[in-house]
Amino acid sequence: MHTLQEIQTQYARLPEVLLPWYQANARDLPWRRTKEPYCVWVSEIMLQQTRVEAVRGYYERFLAVLPTVSALAEASEETLLKLWEGLGYYSRVRNLQKAAKTVMLEHGSVFPQDYKSVRALCGIGDYTAGAICSICFEQPRAAVDGNVLRIMARITEDFSPIDLQDTKKKVAEYLENVYPVGACGAFTQSLMELGACICTPRSPKCAVCPVKSFCFANENGTQSELPVKLPKKEKRVEEKTVWLLECGDAFAIEKRAEKGLLSGLWQFPNAIGVQTPDIALRTAAEFGVQPTELCREVHKTHVFTHIRWEMTGYHMLCNVRDNRFTWATREELENIYALPTAFRIFLEE
Numbered sequence: 218m219h220t221l222q223e224i225q226t227q228y229a230r231l232p233e234v235l236l237p238w239y240q241a242n243a244r245d246l247p248w249r250r251t252k253e254p255y256c257v258w259v260s261e262i263m264l265q266q267t268r269v270e271a272v273r274g275y276y277e278r279f280l281a282v283l284p285t286v287s288a289l290a291e292a293s294e295e296t297l298l299k300l301w302e303g304l305g306y307y308s309r310v311r312n313l314q315k316a317a318k319t320v321m322l323e324h325g326s327v328f329p330q331d332y333k334s335v336r337a338l339c340g341i342g343d344y345t346a347g348a349i350c351s352i353c354f355e356q357p358r359a360a361v362d363g364n365v366l367r368i369m370a371r372i373t374e375d376f377s378p379i380d381l382q383d384t385k386k387k388v389a390e391y392l393e394n395v396y397p398v399g400a401c402g403a404f405t406q407s408l409m410e411l412g413a414c415i416c417t418p419r420s421p422k423c424a425v426c427p428v429k430s431f432c433f434a435n436e437n438g439t440q441s442e443l444p445v446k447l448p449k450k451e452k453r454v455e456e457k458t459v460w461l462l463e464c465g466d467a468f469a470i471e472k473r474a475e476k477g478l479l480s481g482l483w484q485f486p487n488a489i490g491v492q493t494p495d496i497a498l499r500t501a502a503e504f505g506v507q508p509t510e511l512c513r514e515v516h517k518t519h520v521f522t523h524i525r526w527e528m529t530g531y532h533m534l535c536n537v538r539d540n541r542f543t544w545a546t547r548e549e550l551e552n553i554y555a556l557p558t559a560f561r562i563f564l565e566e
């Protein structure tokens with residue numbers, strides 16, 4: 218256990234080593250070429266739960282179609298969901314649009330600059346508000362995510378569980394005390410970069426780390442014990458049967474309910490529970506599509522935050538395009554309908 222003074226000293230030493238290191242080593246990422254709050258905001262929302270490499274393409278496509286807050290506020294739901302297709306956590310893009318509408322209505326179409334107003338926007342939590350305010354407006358606001366919590370737990374050898382709100386608050390407070398005037402954005406980004414490239418969850422690259430000379434975990438060999446996390450809850454498993462009903466060159470799809478998981482997105486017809494091939498064929502007949510052949514059975518798993526879908530998919534050829542479904546060609550599924558990854562994975566087979 219280290220003393221408060223030792224811990225504060227660790228924090229105070231960060232800017233002087235991290236800023237020059239960041240300047241020399243920062244990756245060239247599209248959202249780092251701008252301080253435009255709209256762009257930084259979109260990138261930060263996309264980067265939540267998603268890898269940098271996966272976000273690149275989405276970010277560029279999103280901004281090409283919706284280059285301004287007003288364009289986002291006015292976009293149709295289909296456009297939004299299609300632009301987000303495959304990124305998952307679709308509430309993120311719905312909240313982006315809600316917040317864009319608030320910017321238009323309550324802030325005269327200009328992205329607000331004060332922390333409280335930014336934090337009050339839909340879908341923006343402490344982390345995103347801190348990132349936007351420090352990167353775009355040079356305010357000493359910390360952006361504390363899992364990466365930053367891991368780095369700070371190791372540097373200060375802090376064994377408090379990082380999932381606790383108190384731990385996050387403490388780290389944010391200590392960091393904000395040492396934010397360097399005039400380099401707040403660079404400091405936030407240097408911490409993100411250190412977590413992403415050097416102090417990674419497994420096998421941190423301590424030998425080339427800019428803070429190795431004063432990191433307590435490095436000194437005491439406790440890197441692999443840190444950070445401490447509370448035990449995770451078991452995910453609920455839900456078994457499903459999915460029908461890939463093909464008639465001519467089109468597949469049957471339907472829109473999901475407006476509320477709940479993957480709301481408003483498209484899906485292949487499906488039901489809770491695993492049906493045997495015979496029963497699945499009978500159910501398909503009840504759909505009114507006159508199945509003629511069961512070509513293939515495929516098993517897929519898709520994991521959400523709290524639930525895991527274990528899916529049995531049946532590819533069937535059919536004679537009738539019953540109008541309870543929408544019928545979409547592969548090209549239309551590619552370009553028009555937002556089909557979440559949980560279902561799209563069947564198309565890849």
Ligand code: SF4
Nearest residue numbers: 416421423426432435
């Ligand atoms: S020295 Fe190692 S454990 Fe410490 S911050 Fe750097 S990479 Fe992480």
